[in-house]
Amino acid sequence: MSTTTNENAQTWFITGISSGFGKEMAKQLLAAGNTVIGTVRKMDAIEDLQALYPDSLDAQILDVTDVEAIHRVVNEAFDRHGDIDAIVNNAGYGLFGAAEELSDDEVDHILDTNLLGSIQVIRTALPHLRKQGSGIIIQISSYGGQVAYPGNSMYHASKFGIEGFVEAVAQEVKPFGIRSLIVEPGGARTEFRYGSAHVAKLMPEYDGPTHSFLTMLDPANGLAPGDPAKMAARIIESSNKPETPLHLVLGSQALDNTIKRLEERLGEYRSETEIAKSTDIDE
Template identity: 55%
Template sequence: MSQDTWFITGINSGFGRALTEQLLAAGHRVAGTVRKEGSVDDLTGRYGDRLWVARLDLTDRARIRTVVDRAFADLGRIDVVANNAGYGLFGAAEELTDDQIDHILATNLTGSIHVARAALPHLRAQGRGRIIQLSTYGGQATHPGASLYHAGKWGIEGFMESLAKEVAPFGIEVTIVEPGGARTEFRYDSLRTAAPMPAYDDSPAAMTRAAGDRSRPSLGDPAKMAARIIESTTRTPAPLRLVLGSDSHRFITTALRDRLADIEPQARTAASTDWTG
């Protein structure tokens, strides 16, 4: 088995932790980032120098480039760059504060963009590489009460889909991962919610207020999902999108069908605005 090296953001929990554990157990190397020092000491104690760790907050743009550059310098080659770190923010758009909006977009959208941009010069120099972007079915479908979470995910999917076309000539491939609900800490420990406004108590947006209810576990198995993500890096060409979970597949296909049903009948009116001079 060939030894690959991965760079993964947010390895202390969730998919980042599951990916790191499986990769290290299989003999690969991982360069991982955490927000809190010491949060993966159990893994460094078990795997030694096969796990490289740095502290990183994705809202710190300058440090992103420093950490990525140092990882490539220290490890010599990185085969897969996985943008995993992020969090959820739920609440009606009117309920959210300006700071909440700025922070989630800086983390889930522009943070991931800057990680990818920092890695590109190194991947181009190698002549190959794979970028994995953790998204969600919420990058294709929407729910009320999650407008800013969707904004970040739809934004990063558009960026990555365009990037895939830009970097293909350099041997760099991109996969956007779209998991459904998974039994990770996402819904319980990292989820943030807006202060509720009474005006929205009986609105569709109020459904997200129960998102952290532990009596309603998610459908997906994060270990199985991590295994599918790792397996996808052995495929050539890379899948542009990797849908994980029957709920994800259902939400995405329904959203795409609804979108087509709305757009396809507009062919004649769309053409009516073409220049005819």
């Protein structure tokens, strides 16, 4: 059992602490003497953390596709703990396959999980954060919220969508002392690639570049470069900076690819200056 104390201890609410960044963040925060309200779909996934931190880990069952459950779990967390310093949307997964290969259920489920689940967690927390006049919303996105690849259409839809939502909300709630941080990690050695990834029923017509994700998902072809523990540490550190960045890209490859795509996008828009002007009403 941990006996670590922290005079500046915080309380964090994190969805999806059974693996990946959620678990790494929970481990580091708990080891430093903080309190974590962590959600999972199955309690047996975090038996190790529960044994180590029975007093500072408040584990709750939550499926983020269940909106009524989100309202209940988030509201009860504030009722039990009072002020909560950070709300972290981490629960999510990857769905791979061409748009035509995906089933209706697969499309609905990834949007319910990655996009709508995150939106509802934030919306439920906002009245409490506004009342306490402080706190930070941390949205785990991906550099796939800025850069799109074939075979990832619905994953990108969920990440581009949640980034737009959080960017708008960040402006709405800044006057209340609420900060926002969108985390855009690159490839990391988590279960996202090597355990929880969902692959559609593939069609031979899309063999080639669209199915290149199969190479990425096979550990035999080399592991992702990102260290989940280091990434989790950078997220926690960034959340405590006086001037929190709105976007935090993690991984040198991810940053290079993001800058390249944004520069390409700027070039595309700048080339359209005259055609954009041509549609204005003549004064």
